[in-house]
Amino acid sequence: GTNNETQLHEFILLGLSSDWDSQVSLFVLFLLMYLVTVLGNFLIIVLIRLDSRLHTPMYFFLTNLSLVDASYATSIVPQLLAHFLATHKAIPFLSCAAQLFFSLGLGGIEFLLLAVMAYDRYVAVCDPLRYSVIMHAGLCTRLVITSWVSGSINSLVHTAITFQLPMCTNKYIDHIACETLAVVRLACVDTSSNKIAIMVSSIVLLMTPFFLVLLSYIQIISTILKIQSTEGRWKAFHTCASHLTMVVLCYGMAIFTYIQPHSSPSVLQEKLMSLFYAILTPMLNPMIYSLRNKEVKGAWQKLLGKFSGFASKLAT
16 A cells, blocks of 8 residues: 555664764774775875886776775765764665665676786786787777776666665665665565576676686686796786785675575675675775785885985975
8 A cells, every 4th residue: 555655765774783882993993994995095096197117907907996996985984984973874765876876886897897807917927928919008998998887787777676666664774885685675575586686687797707707817827837937937926916816805705695505695794795895805905906016016116215305305
C-alpha cells in the first residue's frame, strides 16, 4: 500500500562505533591518515609534472592513479569524519546517491588503471626495444579515458538501479558510507536480481582486469626467467615491484571479500573493506612508489635540492 511508502529524505549511517571516546580517537586517527593520503598523492602528481624524466607512460598512469586515490578517499572520509563527531549521523538522500556513485566509480577506475599499468609493465619488460613505439601518447590517453569512462558508466547504472528501489521506512544503513550492498539491503522488495547484478558487474569489473593483470605477469615472469644475468633479472623485476605491490593489495582484498564461497561478507567485513580502500590503499600508494622507485627518489632529491637552494637564497 501507499501508506508505508513514505518518501525518504535522509538515511542514518550507523558507522563504526557508538562509543563516544573511541569515536573521538578514531576521528583523530582517520583525520591524520586522510591528510597524509591527500598530501602524498598530491605531491606525487606535482613531482611527476615538475620532473621531465618522469614524463613517461608509467608515470602518466601513476598520476591518474594518484588522482583516483585522493578522490576516492575524499568521497568517503570527510563524511565519515563528520559523523564521528555528530550525534545525528544523517546523510541526505541525494548525498547518499552521490557518494555511492563516486566511490563505486572511482573504485572501478582504480582496478581498470591497474590493468592498464600491468600492460605497460608487460611491454616494458617483454618488448623493451619497441616500448616507445607501442606505448605512444595517443594509446596511453585512450587507455586512461577508457578506464575513466567504463568505471563511471558502470557506477551510473548501479546507482540508478539501486536508488529506484522502494526503501519504505527503513533508513538505517549499517555501514560507514552509502555502499551498494548496504543500501540495497534497505529495500522492502525482493532484491535478489539487484544482488545478482552487483555480483555480475563486480565479477566483470574486478575479474576482467584481474585476468589481464595475471596474463601480463605470467608473460613478464617467463621473460624475466629467460634473462641470463642475475643483475638483469633483478633490474627487470624492479621495474614491476611497485605496481605488483599495489595489485596484490587491491585485488587481494577485493577477491578475498567478494569471492568467498557460500557466504556473503559480514557487515563488519564490509566496513573494514571500505576503510581499507578509502584510507589504507590510497595512503600507501604514494609511499610504495616513492620508496621502490629510483626515478621517484631522484626526483624528490632534485626537488628538495632546488627548494633548499631557494630557501638559503631567501635567508641571505
